[in-house]
Amino acid sequence: MYEEVDFDRRRYLGIALINPDAKGAALITGASSGIGAIYVDRLANRGYDLILVARNRERLDALAARLVDDTGRSVKAIVADLNDNSDLARIEQLLRIDERITMLVNNAGIGVPLPFLDSDIERVERMINLNVIALTRLTRAVASALVNRGGGTIINIASVAAIAPEVLNGVYGATKAFVLAFSLALDKEFASQKIRVQVVLLGATATDFWDAAGTPLEGIPSRMVMKAGDMVDAAIAGLDRGELVTIPSLPDFSDWDAYEAARQNMIPKLSLSSPASRYGVPPARPHGRHPPEAALSSTGER
Numbered sequence: 001m002y003e004e005v006d007f008d009r010r011r012y013l014g015i016a017l018i019n020p021d022a023k024g025a026a027l028i029t030g031a032s033s034g035i036g037a038i039y040v041d042r043l044a045n046r047g048y049d050l051i052l053v054a055r056n057r058e059r060l061d062a063l064a065a066r067l068v069d070d071t072g073r074s075v076k077a078i079v080a081d082l083n084d085n086s087d088l089a090r091i092e093q094l095l096r097i098d099e100r101i102t103m104l105v106n107n108a109g110i111g112v113p114l115p116f117l118d119s120d121i122e123r124v125e126r127m128i129n130l131n132v133i134a135l136t137r138l139t140r141a142v143a144s145a146l147v148n149r150g151g152g153t154i155i156n157i158a159s160v161a162a163i164a165p166e167v168l169n170g171v172y173g174a175t176k177a178f179v180l181a182f183s184l185a186l187d188k189e190f191a192s193q194k195i196r197v198q199v200v201l202l203g204a205t206a207t208d209f210w211d212a213a214g215t216p217l218e219g220i221p222s223r224m225v226m227k228a229g230d231m232v233d234a235a236i237a238g239l240d241r242g243e244l245v246t247i248p249s250l251p252d253f254s255d256w257d258a259y260e261a262a263r264q265n266m267i268p269k270l271s272l273s274s275p276a277s278r279y280g281v282p283p284a285r286p287h288g289r290h291p292p293e294a295a296l297s298s299t300g301e302r
């Protein structure tokens with residue numbers, strides 16, 4: 001399936017490609033529709049060149065041609081299935097070798113929001129592969145390259161299901177909880193590397209996602225559904241504000257701060273040498289052995 005097409009108006013017009021103000025290129029997965037297509041538009045207007053990745057060639061080509069006409073940016077459209085190992089490997093290689101790339105938007109994702117017992121396990125596996133494995137491999141590929149390029153930005157599109165897995169059924173929330181935990185860990189690890197990480201926890205957003213998942217958007221109260229353009233504009237504003245976690249819908253961000261403070265408060269207490277007293281386990285003796293174990297080992301029994 002893999003295929004690359006360059007849409008480069010400046011090249012066609014013979015205008016020099018060297019621009020001292022260039023922001024570099026952003027690679028956006030799932031760029032052919034929905035949230036990814038809006039990121040493409042907004043980032044082009046911010047001066048990024050674009051590398052679009054998705055499977056639907058017609059949609060990618062139409063979007064790329066429009067962008068070149070509207071913004072004059074250099075656009076590469078790559079038809080690739082991120083669930084295909086060889087396509088994925090080629091995108092990883094591009095992230096490693098294309099010196100222009102300064103941003104990765106890990107947006108491609110699908111949902112299988114059925115109850116676990118009703119879901120097709122092959123579809124669930126494809127969702128885990130796309131939402132988790134592809135995102136992880138692409139991040140690994142770009143991160144080393146960004147270190148060598150002096151920095152860059154990784155935006156991971158998660159979901160509010162990361163912290164509210166009860167809202168949807170099944171495995172989807174677990175894949176997005178992975179994206180959140182992964183992003184928090186990366187942010188700590190990259191603190192000294194000039195790599196910005198942002199994770200976006202979006203609620204229901206009006207895209208094809210719901211139809212593709214088999215759960216029509218019409219079933220969700222409209223007061224809970226955000227327009228994709230508004231969602232992306234808020235997420236980009238969150239990026240500009242320096243947020244690690246952006247939750248476009250959350251009216252009062254101190255709610256997240258309180259949640260995060262409770263988590264941070266627990267961290268020093270999550271790994272201790274003794275079980276909590278509520279479990280009624282006798283205190284450990286030196287070397288971590290409990291009295292009955294010590295008695296057994298002194299008689300040679302195990």
Ligand SMILES: NC(=O)c1ccc[n+]([C@@H]2O[C@H](COP(=O)([O-])OP(=O)(O)OC[C@H]3O[C@@H](n4cnc5c(N)ncnc54)[C@H](OP(=O)(O)O)[C@@H]3O)[C@@H](O)[C@H]2O)c1
Binds near residue numbers: 083
């Ligand atoms: N919409 C919501 O309510 C909502 C809520 C929370 C989180 N999210 C997350 O937002 C992200 C974007 O979703 P969306 O709402 O914009 O849905 P969407 O309109 O269905 O877009 C999904 C994009 O991913 C691409 N894609 C799907 N499978 C792919 C594959 N195997 N390889 C490469 N590209 C693939 C699709 O393009 P092709 O079909 O051309 O490949 C499409 O461009 C997802 O990660 C989703 O989990 C969405």
